Amino acid sequence: MEHYKFFRTLVLAAWGTLVFPGALGAQYLLGEPLSADFYTSAASPGYLSNRLLADTDGYRFLFLSLKDFEKPDKDYTAAGFDSPWLTVGPVNTGGLFREIFSPLGYTAGSSVFAETSRLTLKTAAERSTRRGIWVSTPGDYAAAGAYTDGDEITHTAAAFNFFKGKRGPLVSALLMGSQPDERLDSADWFPEKPLFPGGDLYHAAFRAQIPFDTFTGGLTRVGACGALSFGQRVVPAGYYTFFASHTDKTLDIRLLQGAAEKDYVNPAGRYPSYRVSRSASFKLFPRGPLIPYLSAAQNIYQVYKPTLEARPERLTLSGGTEYRTKRLSLKIYGSRKTEKDSHANRAAAERLTGAILYRTGRLSLSTEYASSWENAVMTSRRASLRAEYSPKGWEFSGRLKGEWKPDLMLSGKLSAAFKRPGLRLGIAAELAKALAPRPSGLEALRERPFDYMTLSVFFRYSIKL
Numbered sequence: 384m385e386h387y388k389f390f391r392t393l394v395l396a397a398w399g400t401l402v403f404p405g406a407l408g409a410q411y412l413l414g415e416p417l418s419a420d421f422y423t424s425a426a427s428p429g430y431l432s433n434r435l436l437a438d439t440d441g442y443r444f445l446f447l448s449l450k451d452f453e454k455p456d457k458d459y460t461a462a463g464f465d466s467p468w469l470t471v472g473p474v475n476t477g478g479l480f481r482e483i484f485s486p487l488g489y490t491a492g493s494s495v496f497a498e499t500s501r502l503t504l505k506t507a508a509e510r511s512t513r514r515g516i517w518v519s520t521p522g523d524y525a526a527a528g529a530y531t532d533g534d535e536i537t538h539t540a541a542a543f544n545f546f547k548g549k550r551g552p553l554v555s556a557l558l559m560g561s562q563p564d565e566r567l568d569s570a571d572w573f574p575e576k577p578l579f580p581g582g583d584l585y586h587a588a589f590r591a592q593i594p595f596d597t598f599t600g601g602l603t604r605v606g607a608c609g610a611l612s613f614g615q616r617v618v619p620a621g622y623y624t625f626f627a628s629h630t631d632k633t634l635d636i637r638l639l640q641g642a643a644e645k646d647y648v649n650p651a652g653r654y655p656s657y658r659v660s661r662s663a664s665f666k667l668f669p670r671g672p673l674i675p676y677l678s679a680a681q682n683i684y685q686v687y688k689p690t691l692e693a694r695p696e697r698l699t700l701s702g703g704t705e706y707r708t709k710r711l712s713l714k715i716y717g718s719r720k721t722e723k724d725s726h727a728n729r730a731a732a733e734r735l736t737g738a739i740l741y742r743t744g745r746l747s748l749s750t751e752y753a754s755s756w757e758n759a760v761m762t763s764r765r766a767s768l769r770a771e772y773s774p775k776g777w778e779f780s781g782r783l784k785g786e787w788k789p790d791l792m793l794s795g796k797l798s799a800a801f802k803r804p805g806l807r808l809g810i811a812a813e814l815a816k817a818l819a820p821r822p823s824g825l826e827a828l829r830e831r832p833f834d835y836m837t838l839s840v841f842f843r844y845s846i847k848l
Contacts, residue, residue: 411783417848422508426839429453433713434508442466445506447473461511465504467521473501474530479557479588483610486622488658490680491637496606496626497551499523500542502530507586522547536563537652548594549785557588557610563652576687586650592626601631612648620646622655635666635676645685659683664742676716677702697722698772704738712740732757742788747771764787778802778809792817807843812836 417439426433435794445463460534463472478500482489503518515530527541538561546553565581592606609623622643629636641660648654650737684695703716717735724730725781731752735752749769755762769782783795794817816835818824828835 391532397593400418418845420843420845422841422843424508424839424841426837427832432508434506436506437692443506445504448509449508449510459510461514463504468519470502470504470515470528471515472514473505473541474511474515474517475505475514476513476530477501477503478544478551479590479610481625482590482608483557483559483586483588483612484651485625486610486643486647486649486655487682489639489643489658489663490664491628491639492662492664492678496592496608499552499770500555500588501544502528504596523552532651534563534651536561537653548592551592553592553594555590557586559586559588559650560584560587561650561652563650566652576654576685577646579648579651579654580616584614584617584648584650584652585609587613597629597631601629601634603627603629610647612646612805614648615650618646619643620648621738622647624660624711628753630669632670633668634662635669637664639663643685645687654687655685656724658680658685665840670767672707674705674707675703676705680740695722695724708792710742712738714738730758745773773802776802778807786817791817793820794818805845805847807841809841811839811841813839 385389397567417437419435419437422432424827431448431450431452432729433448434448435446443463443465445461446466447459447461447463449457449459451457457810460766461473463474464470475485477746478498480500480502481495481498493593501519502513502515503511503521505511512533515528517528517530518528519526523542523544525543529537529539530535535646538559540559541556542558543556544552544554560586562585563579563581564714566579566770567581580632586612588608590608592604595603599602605627606624607623607625609621611621613619618642622641624639626637626639628638639660639662643655643658645654647659647760662678662680664676665677668674678701680699681696697720699720700716701716701718705716706713706790706813708737713737715737719734722730722732733756734753736751738749738751739794740749741747747836749768751765751767753765755764767782768782771778771780773779778800779798781795781797783793786792786794794814796811796813798809799812800807801839814835818828818835
């Protein structure tokens with residue numbers, strides 16, 4: 384099996400070098416910059432990761448290998464290619480792809496409403512649950528492709544993005560077909576949500592927005608998005624969302640209102656959690672040094688059992704102030720979440736956080752403290768400290784985090800790296816598993832160090848031609 388994975392990866396990599404040599408070579412001969420980045424990391428007790436990313440004027444080639452010597456079933460290899468017209472390999476989803484999976488799951492300030500609806504190459508050195516192919520016209524005006532997600536569900540889609548604006552495409556549309564497995568075999572006698580009956584499932588989604596330039600030099604935007612789900616064994620149903628925003632030097636206001644029908648089912652064969660979602664956020668002087676802000680979000684849950692008379696809901700209020708200069712950043716913010724269950728019982732959870740960041744040319748120091756309460760009883764505290772120092776040719780960093788739940792548990796990391804133009808070589812020690820600073824915890828660390836600590840070396844080499 385290991386040999387199969389190895390040769391499969393070699394075939395994919397070789398195929399990639401055969402697909403794009405003309406394009407890559409032409410770009411290089413025309414004087415376009417060509418860059419390559421190679422990163423490798425080896426960590427105890429037995430983990431090796433390698434990533435190669437080559438890039439030239441929009442054409443990218445990715446090779447990724449993650450190997451766990453203790454858990455061979457966790458090994459992962461991937462090859463990917465990206466160009467203005469073709470993406471293949473590990474992918475991320477954007478725009479309407481994300482919206483139809485989580486109807487009413489985004490607040491007014493989310494970037495999802497400005498994203499282009501398409502698949503993009505995932506270049507991070509980590510496992511991807513999605514692998515797919517995406518073919519598009521220049522500018523992503525029309526595209527089609529397919530991908531398989533972590534549930535082994537295949538999704539086939541076509542997307543359209545027209546009239547590019549300052550905040551993404553002004554008009555987007557998505558058509559998707561999926562084949563999720565039926566979920567009728569449930570361990571729950573009385574499941575809270577309907578069970579997907581199986582069969583082909585389809586989605587038709589849209590998003591439209593209109594921007595306005597105002598006399599204050601700001602930008603006002605209003606828009607709407609929504610989707611319809613239908614299939615062989617489900618009732619057609621949909622959701623909609625209206626959103627609006629205004630941003631200038633003085634104000635940043637974002638509003639959202641959405642509703643979903645209870646028969647809407649997402650491409651994974653799951654039914655929505657929310658029936659209604661409302662949110663608003665407000666910032667003063669968003670481009671200035673002092674930024675006070677306030678936000679509110681209300682979610683009314685879907686209730687599928689007709690015996691429940693009251694609909695549970697959640698209200699979240701949050702706000703704070705941020706002060707920013709070239710060297711100093713101060714933040715203090717808090718939130719209060721109130722939930723009402725089906726019997727009108729209320730529960731409250733609060734959170735308060737403060738953070739300080741100070742940076743100079745070579746030194747950066749930051750600290751953060753956060754406390755959480757549930758029904759006026761403190762449930763957790765967390766404090767962290769981070770420091771980075773970068774003298775010429777070197778880079779040192781360290782972080783320490785302590786959590787009280789209710790006893791103190793510590794975690795942290797120390798690293799040092801040698802740097803030269805295009806080269807970075809380093810070593811790191813990380814307390815990856817939280818440890819209690821008590822005699823019993825220290826004894827456990829001494830007896831089983833690799834249960835708590837990870838030692839690693841890493842190497843990065845980048846070139847530009």
